[in-house]
Amino acid sequence: MVAEGSSSKSSVGRCCRAFWEGLTRPHGGTAAGALTFLAFLWIFLALSSTEAHVRATDLKGWVGFSDESGWNNLNATTIQGAAQHASGQGRTVVLIGSSILVDLLPPRDQLSELYVSAGVAPVRVVGLAADALSPEESAAVVDKFGADFDGWFVIHVNRHALARDTHDVDMWKKRSGAFVAFYSDILADERRRSGHVVPRQLGIPLLDFPKFYLQSLGGWRSVLFPWKLGFRPRRSQKAQRLAPTPAEIVANLPLSGSGAQTHSFDLLGRVAERLRANGRARLAIVEVPFADEFTPEVQTEGWRAARAKFIAQRKAWSKAHGVPWLDVTDKLQARPEDFVDPRHLASPAVSRRFTTAVLQWLAEVKP
Secondary structure (H helix, E strand, O other), rough: OHHHHHHHHHHHHHHHHHHHHHHHHHOOHHHHHHHHHHHHHHHHHHHHHOOOHHHOOOHHHOOOOEOOHHHHOOOOOOOHHHHHHHHOOOEEEEEEOOOHHHHHHOOHHHHHHHHHHHOOOEEEEEEEEOOOOOOOHHHHHHHHEEOOOOEEEEEEEEEHHHHHOOOOHHHHHHOOOOOOOOOHHHHHHHHHOOOOOOOOOOOOOOHHOHHHHHHHHHHHHHHHOOOHOOEOOOOHHHHOOOOOOOOHHOOOOOOOOOOHHHHHHHHHHHHHHHHHHHOEEEEEEEEEEOHHHHHHHOOOOOHHHHHHHHHHHHHHHHHHHHOOEEOHHHHHOHHHHEEEEOOOOOOOOHHHHHHHHHHHHHHHHOO
Protein backbone atom coordinates (compact mmCIF):
# COMPACT_ATOMS: atom_id res chain seq x y z
CA MET A 1 0.00 0.00 0.00
CA VAL A 2 2.83 2.36 0.90
CA ALA A 3 4.66 1.58 -2.34
CA GLU A 4 1.49 2.17 -4.32
CA GLY A 5 0.97 5.60 -2.66
CA SER A 6 4.56 6.58 -3.26
CA SER A 7 4.26 5.57 -6.91
CA SER A 8 1.14 7.67 -7.28
CA LYS A 9 2.82 10.73 -5.78
CA SER A 10 5.84 10.17 -8.00
CA SER A 11 3.61 10.08 -11.09
CA VAL A 12 1.92 13.33 -10.09
CA GLY A 13 5.33 14.91 -9.55
CA ARG A 14 6.55 13.81 -12.97
CA CYS A 15 3.42 15.17 -14.60
CA CYS A 16 3.85 18.53 -12.85
CA ARG A 17 7.50 18.75 -13.87
CA ALA A 18 6.65 17.81 -17.45
CA PHE A 19 3.92 20.47 -17.56
CA TRP A 20 6.27 23.15 -16.19
CA GLU A 21 9.04 22.23 -18.60
CA GLY A 22 6.61 22.31 -21.51
CA LEU A 23 5.36 25.70 -20.36
CA THR A 24 8.79 27.28 -19.93
CA ARG A 25 10.81 25.76 -22.76
CA PRO A 26 10.80 27.69 -26.04
CA HIS A 27 8.57 25.65 -28.28
CA GLY A 28 6.08 26.46 -31.02
CA GLY A 29 3.37 24.37 -29.40
CA THR A 30 3.79 26.12 -26.08
CA ALA A 31 3.53 29.55 -27.70
CA ALA A 32 0.47 28.49 -29.68
CA GLY A 33 -1.13 27.11 -26.53
CA ALA A 34 -0.44 30.30 -24.60
CA LEU A 35 -1.84 32.48 -27.38
CA THR A 36 -4.92 30.28 -27.63
CA PHE A 37 -5.45 30.51 -23.90
CA LEU A 38 -5.10 34.32 -23.98
CA ALA A 39 -7.49 34.53 -26.93
CA PHE A 40 -10.13 32.48 -25.09
CA LEU A 41 -9.56 34.57 -21.95
CA TRP A 42 -10.01 37.81 -23.89
CA ILE A 43 -13.17 36.49 -25.57
CA PHE A 44 -14.53 35.38 -22.19
CA LEU A 45 -13.86 38.78 -20.62
CA ALA A 46 -15.23 40.63 -23.65
CA LEU A 47 -18.47 38.63 -23.55
CA SER A 48 -18.72 39.30 -19.81
CA SER A 49 -17.92 43.01 -20.12
CA THR A 50 -21.34 44.28 -21.04
CA GLU A 51 -23.94 46.42 -19.34
CA ALA A 52 -26.33 43.45 -19.49
CA HIS A 53 -23.87 41.42 -17.41
CA VAL A 54 -23.44 44.30 -14.95
CA ARG A 55 -27.21 44.38 -14.48
CA ALA A 56 -27.42 40.61 -14.10
CA THR A 57 -24.55 40.30 -11.58
CA ASP A 58 -24.49 41.07 -7.87
CA LEU A 59 -22.96 44.46 -7.10
CA LYS A 60 -20.14 42.82 -5.12
CA GLY A 61 -18.86 41.25 -8.31
CA TRP A 62 -17.97 44.74 -9.55
CA VAL A 63 -17.10 46.55 -6.34
CA GLY A 64 -15.66 43.86 -4.06
CA PHE A 65 -12.10 45.18 -3.73
CA SER A 66 -12.95 48.89 -3.81
CA ASP A 67 -13.82 51.50 -1.26
CA GLU A 68 -17.51 51.67 -0.49
CA SER A 69 -17.53 54.99 -2.33
CA GLY A 70 -15.56 55.06 -5.55
CA TRP A 71 -15.60 54.76 -9.30
CA ASN A 72 -16.38 51.03 -9.45
CA ASN A 73 -19.32 51.48 -7.12
CA LEU A 74 -20.56 54.52 -9.04
CA ASN A 75 -20.27 52.84 -12.43
CA ALA A 76 -21.81 49.49 -11.47
CA THR A 77 -24.66 51.01 -9.44
CA THR A 78 -25.45 53.57 -12.14
CA ILE A 79 -25.54 50.90 -14.86
CA GLN A 80 -27.77 48.67 -12.73
CA GLY A 81 -29.93 51.73 -12.24
CA ALA A 82 -33.27 52.41 -10.66
CA ALA A 83 -34.62 48.99 -11.65
CA GLN A 84 -32.35 47.39 -9.03
CA HIS A 85 -31.60 50.18 -6.59
CA ALA A 86 -34.89 52.04 -6.38
CA SER A 87 -37.33 49.16 -6.07
CA GLY A 88 -39.50 48.45 -3.07
CA GLN A 89 -41.67 50.59 -0.84
CA GLY A 90 -40.79 54.19 -0.07
CA ARG A 91 -38.75 56.83 -1.79
CA THR A 92 -35.19 56.48 -3.01
CA VAL A 93 -32.61 59.20 -2.42
CA VAL A 94 -29.61 59.13 -4.78
CA LEU A 95 -26.68 61.16 -3.44
CA ILE A 96 -24.26 62.26 -6.19
CA GLY A 97 -20.97 64.07 -5.77
CA SER A 98 -17.20 64.18 -6.00
CA SER A 99 -14.54 63.31 -3.42
CA ILE A 100 -15.93 66.06 -1.17
CA LEU A 101 -19.05 63.94 -0.75
CA VAL A 102 -16.96 60.79 -0.27
CA ASP A 103 -15.52 62.33 2.90
CA LEU A 104 -18.89 63.62 4.11
CA LEU A 105 -20.87 60.41 3.70
CA PRO A 106 -21.07 58.03 6.65
CA PRO A 107 -20.35 54.32 6.07
CA ARG A 108 -22.70 52.56 3.67
CA ASP A 109 -24.46 50.52 6.37
CA GLN A 110 -25.32 53.70 8.33
CA LEU A 111 -26.90 55.73 5.52
CA SER A 112 -30.41 54.28 5.53
CA GLU A 113 -30.32 54.01 9.32
CA LEU A 114 -29.65 57.74 9.61
CA TYR A 115 -32.50 58.52 7.22
CA VAL A 116 -34.92 56.45 9.29
CA SER A 117 -33.83 58.18 12.50
CA ALA A 118 -34.41 61.56 10.82
CA GLY A 119 -38.00 60.64 10.00
CA VAL A 120 -37.54 59.88 6.30
CA ALA A 121 -38.88 56.34 6.19
CA PRO A 122 -39.25 53.98 4.54
CA VAL A 123 -36.39 55.03 2.31
CA ARG A 124 -33.54 53.60 0.29
CA VAL A 125 -30.32 55.62 0.12
CA VAL A 126 -27.87 55.22 -2.76
CA GLY A 127 -24.48 56.92 -2.45
CA LEU A 128 -22.73 57.67 -5.75
CA ALA A 129 -19.53 59.54 -4.99
CA ALA A 130 -16.17 59.31 -6.74
CA ASP A 131 -12.94 61.31 -6.86
CA ALA A 132 -13.02 64.29 -9.24
CA LEU A 133 -16.56 63.56 -10.49
CA SER A 134 -17.34 66.45 -12.82
CA PRO A 135 -20.70 68.23 -13.32
CA GLU A 136 -20.88 66.66 -16.81
CA GLU A 137 -20.42 63.20 -15.32
CA SER A 138 -23.03 63.92 -12.64
CA ALA A 139 -25.50 64.76 -15.41
CA ALA A 140 -24.66 61.47 -17.13
CA VAL A 141 -25.19 59.53 -13.89
CA VAL A 142 -28.65 61.05 -13.43
CA ASP A 143 -29.62 60.16 -16.99
CA LYS A 144 -28.17 56.63 -16.86
CA PHE A 145 -29.50 55.70 -13.43
CA GLY A 146 -33.03 56.44 -14.59
CA ALA A 147 -34.69 59.82 -14.41
CA ASP A 148 -38.24 58.44 -14.33
CA PHE A 149 -38.16 56.68 -10.95
CA ASP A 150 -40.12 58.08 -8.00
CA GLY A 151 -37.36 59.54 -5.87
CA TRP A 152 -34.74 62.24 -5.38
CA PHE A 153 -31.46 63.01 -7.07
CA VAL A 154 -29.37 65.11 -4.69
CA ILE A 155 -26.34 66.59 -6.45
CA HIS A 156 -23.64 67.96 -4.16
CA VAL A 157 -21.70 70.96 -5.44
CA ASN A 158 -19.33 73.65 -4.24
CA ARG A 159 -19.16 77.18 -5.59
CA HIS A 160 -15.41 76.98 -6.17
CA ALA A 161 -15.63 73.58 -7.84
CA LEU A 162 -18.34 74.91 -10.17
CA ALA A 163 -15.96 77.68 -11.25
CA ARG A 164 -12.92 75.46 -11.78
CA ASP A 165 -11.58 74.73 -15.26
CA THR A 166 -11.38 70.93 -15.30
CA HIS A 167 -8.91 70.47 -18.17
CA ASP A 168 -6.05 69.77 -15.77
CA VAL A 169 -8.23 67.35 -13.80
CA ASP A 170 -9.06 65.62 -17.07
CA MET A 171 -5.38 64.86 -17.61
CA TRP A 172 -5.10 63.22 -14.18
CA LYS A 173 -8.29 61.25 -14.77
CA LYS A 174 -7.07 60.07 -18.15
CA ARG A 175 -3.90 58.68 -16.57
CA SER A 176 -5.75 57.02 -13.70
CA GLY A 177 -8.74 55.78 -15.70
CA ALA A 178 -11.16 57.60 -13.39
CA PHE A 179 -14.05 58.03 -15.81
CA VAL A 180 -17.60 56.80 -16.11
CA ALA A 181 -17.63 53.31 -17.59
CA PHE A 182 -20.80 53.50 -19.63
CA TYR A 183 -21.91 55.06 -22.88
CA SER A 184 -23.75 58.36 -22.55
CA ASP A 185 -24.94 60.79 -25.21
CA ILE A 186 -25.60 63.30 -22.40
CA LEU A 187 -21.96 63.17 -21.32
CA ALA A 188 -20.66 63.54 -24.88
CA ASP A 189 -22.95 66.52 -25.48
CA GLU A 190 -22.00 68.25 -22.23
CA ARG A 191 -18.28 67.74 -22.86
CA ARG A 192 -18.63 69.36 -26.29
CA ARG A 193 -20.48 72.31 -24.73
CA SER A 194 -17.67 72.81 -22.20
CA GLY A 195 -14.97 72.63 -24.87
CA HIS A 196 -13.55 69.27 -23.74
CA VAL A 197 -12.45 66.51 -26.05
CA VAL A 198 -14.94 63.71 -26.49
CA PRO A 199 -12.96 60.44 -26.34
CA ARG A 200 -13.27 58.21 -29.37
CA GLN A 201 -15.06 54.98 -28.53
CA LEU A 202 -14.97 51.66 -30.38
CA GLY A 203 -18.27 50.28 -29.10
CA ILE A 204 -16.50 47.43 -27.26
CA PRO A 205 -16.85 48.03 -23.49
CA LEU A 206 -13.72 46.04 -22.59
CA LEU A 207 -11.64 48.34 -24.83
CA ASP A 208 -13.52 51.56 -24.13
CA PHE A 209 -13.59 51.11 -20.33
CA PRO A 210 -10.71 48.72 -19.59
CA LYS A 211 -10.04 49.77 -16.00
CA PHE A 212 -13.59 49.06 -14.83
CA TYR A 213 -14.01 45.74 -16.60
CA LEU A 214 -10.47 44.38 -16.16
CA GLN A 215 -10.24 45.43 -12.53
CA SER A 216 -13.43 43.52 -11.78
CA LEU A 217 -12.52 40.63 -14.14
CA GLY A 218 -15.75 41.15 -16.03
CA GLY A 219 -17.76 40.80 -12.83
CA TRP A 220 -16.40 37.31 -11.99
CA ARG A 221 -14.22 38.54 -9.15
CA SER A 222 -16.73 37.51 -6.48
CA VAL A 223 -16.73 33.96 -7.89
CA LEU A 224 -12.94 33.69 -8.17
CA PHE A 225 -12.05 35.46 -4.92
CA PRO A 226 -15.03 35.17 -2.54
CA TRP A 227 -12.81 35.61 0.52
CA LYS A 228 -11.91 39.13 -0.60
CA LEU A 229 -15.45 40.43 -0.74
CA GLY A 230 -16.62 43.28 1.44
CA PHE A 231 -15.96 46.98 1.37
CA ARG A 232 -12.87 48.62 2.77
CA PRO A 233 -13.60 51.79 4.71
CA ARG A 234 -12.05 54.91 3.29
CA ARG A 235 -8.98 55.78 5.33
CA SER A 236 -8.99 59.16 7.00
CA GLN A 237 -6.01 61.38 6.26
CA LYS A 238 -6.61 63.34 9.46
CA ALA A 239 -3.51 62.03 11.23
CA GLN A 240 -1.27 62.41 8.21
CA ARG A 241 -1.00 66.20 8.12
CA LEU A 242 -1.93 69.49 9.76
CA ALA A 243 -4.83 71.73 8.83
CA PRO A 244 -4.39 73.70 5.57
CA THR A 245 -2.86 77.13 5.98
CA PRO A 246 -4.60 80.29 4.74
CA ALA A 247 -2.02 80.52 1.94
CA GLU A 248 -2.80 76.96 0.82
CA ILE A 249 -6.51 77.69 0.88
CA VAL A 250 -6.16 80.82 -1.26
CA ALA A 251 -3.91 78.96 -3.71
CA ASN A 252 -6.62 76.33 -4.21
CA LEU A 253 -9.38 78.79 -5.05
CA PRO A 254 -10.06 79.07 -8.79
CA LEU A 255 -9.68 82.34 -10.63
CA SER A 256 -12.93 84.14 -11.20
CA GLY A 257 -14.22 85.07 -14.60
CA SER A 258 -13.30 81.80 -16.34
CA GLY A 259 -16.87 81.19 -17.50
CA ALA A 260 -16.87 77.70 -15.97
CA GLN A 261 -19.32 78.70 -13.25
CA THR A 262 -21.84 80.02 -15.79
CA HIS A 263 -21.50 76.81 -17.77
CA SER A 264 -22.08 74.76 -14.59
CA PHE A 265 -25.29 76.65 -13.80
CA ASP A 266 -26.51 76.08 -17.37
CA LEU A 267 -25.62 72.39 -17.17
CA LEU A 268 -27.54 71.92 -13.90
CA GLY A 269 -30.45 73.72 -15.53
CA ARG A 270 -30.51 71.19 -18.35
CA VAL A 271 -30.52 68.35 -15.79
CA ALA A 272 -33.47 70.00 -14.04
CA GLU A 273 -35.43 70.44 -17.26
CA ARG A 274 -34.93 66.81 -18.32
CA LEU A 275 -36.19 65.62 -14.94
CA ARG A 276 -39.16 67.98 -15.17
CA ALA A 277 -40.02 66.56 -18.60
CA ASN A 278 -39.89 62.99 -17.24
CA GLY A 279 -42.23 64.05 -14.46
CA ARG A 280 -41.35 61.73 -11.55
CA ALA A 281 -37.82 62.07 -10.18
CA ARG A 282 -37.04 65.25 -8.29
CA LEU A 283 -33.81 67.21 -8.07
CA ALA A 284 -32.16 68.99 -5.18
CA ILE A 285 -28.80 70.72 -4.99
CA VAL A 286 -26.80 70.63 -1.76
CA GLU A 287 -23.81 72.90 -1.29
CA VAL A 288 -20.73 71.42 0.39
CA PRO A 289 -18.08 73.70 1.89
CA PHE A 290 -14.40 74.33 1.32
CA ALA A 291 -12.10 75.33 4.17
CA ASP A 292 -12.36 79.03 3.28
CA GLU A 293 -15.88 79.11 4.75
CA PHE A 294 -14.36 78.50 8.19
CA THR A 295 -11.09 80.46 7.90
CA PRO A 296 -11.62 84.17 8.69
CA GLU A 297 -8.08 85.05 7.53
CA VAL A 298 -9.03 84.45 3.87
CA GLN A 299 -12.43 86.13 3.99
CA THR A 300 -11.40 89.42 2.44
CA GLU A 301 -13.75 92.05 1.04
CA GLY A 302 -13.31 90.49 -2.41
CA TRP A 303 -14.05 87.03 -1.04
CA ARG A 304 -17.28 88.27 0.61
CA ALA A 305 -18.35 90.05 -2.56
CA ALA A 306 -17.79 86.93 -4.68
CA ARG A 307 -19.73 84.81 -2.21
CA ALA A 308 -22.63 87.28 -2.15
CA LYS A 309 -22.73 87.26 -5.96
CA PHE A 310 -22.81 83.46 -6.01
CA ILE A 311 -25.65 83.36 -3.44
CA ALA A 312 -27.67 85.72 -5.63
CA GLN A 313 -26.98 83.54 -8.69
CA ARG A 314 -28.01 80.31 -6.95
CA LYS A 315 -31.22 81.91 -5.64
CA ALA A 316 -32.12 83.08 -9.15
CA TRP A 317 -31.29 79.64 -10.59
CA SER A 318 -33.34 77.87 -7.91
CA LYS A 319 -36.36 80.08 -8.55
CA ALA A 320 -36.10 79.78 -12.34
CA HIS A 321 -35.97 75.98 -12.30
CA GLY A 322 -38.09 75.23 -9.24
CA VAL A 323 -35.24 73.23 -7.69
CA PRO A 324 -34.32 73.65 -4.01
CA TRP A 325 -30.72 74.60 -3.27
CA LEU A 326 -29.68 73.78 0.27
CA ASP A 327 -26.70 75.33 2.07
CA VAL A 328 -26.07 73.90 5.54
CA THR A 329 -22.66 75.53 6.09
CA ASP A 330 -23.82 77.39 9.19
CA LYS A 331 -24.94 74.11 10.82
CA LEU A 332 -21.65 72.25 10.43
CA GLN A 333 -19.69 74.00 13.23
CA ALA A 334 -16.52 73.07 11.37
CA ARG A 335 -13.02 74.39 12.06
CA PRO A 336 -9.98 74.65 9.76
CA GLU A 337 -8.41 71.70 11.59
CA ASP A 338 -11.36 69.52 10.48
CA PHE A 339 -9.95 69.71 6.93
CA VAL A 340 -7.08 67.63 5.58
CA ASP A 341 -6.66 70.03 2.66
CA PRO A 342 -8.60 73.07 1.42
CA ARG A 343 -11.34 70.89 -0.07
CA HIS A 344 -11.72 67.72 2.01
CA LEU A 345 -13.10 67.22 5.49
CA ALA A 346 -12.01 64.42 7.78
CA SER A 347 -14.24 64.82 10.82
CA PRO A 348 -16.87 62.19 11.73
CA ALA A 349 -18.69 64.79 13.85
CA VAL A 350 -18.95 67.31 10.99
CA SER A 351 -19.92 64.51 8.60
CA ARG A 352 -22.76 63.47 10.88
CA ARG A 353 -23.97 67.06 11.31
CA PHE A 354 -23.93 67.52 7.53
CA THR A 355 -25.86 64.29 6.88
CA THR A 356 -28.39 65.03 9.64
CA ALA A 357 -29.06 68.55 8.31
CA VAL A 358 -29.71 67.25 4.78
CA LEU A 359 -31.92 64.44 6.10
CA GLN A 360 -33.99 66.72 8.27
CA TRP A 361 -34.57 68.99 5.32
CA LEU A 362 -35.65 66.08 3.10
CA ALA A 363 -37.96 64.86 5.87
CA GLU A 364 -39.79 68.19 5.76
CA VAL A 365 -40.25 68.20 1.97
CA LYS A 366 -43.45 66.63 0.74
CA PRO A 367 -42.84 63.61 -1.52
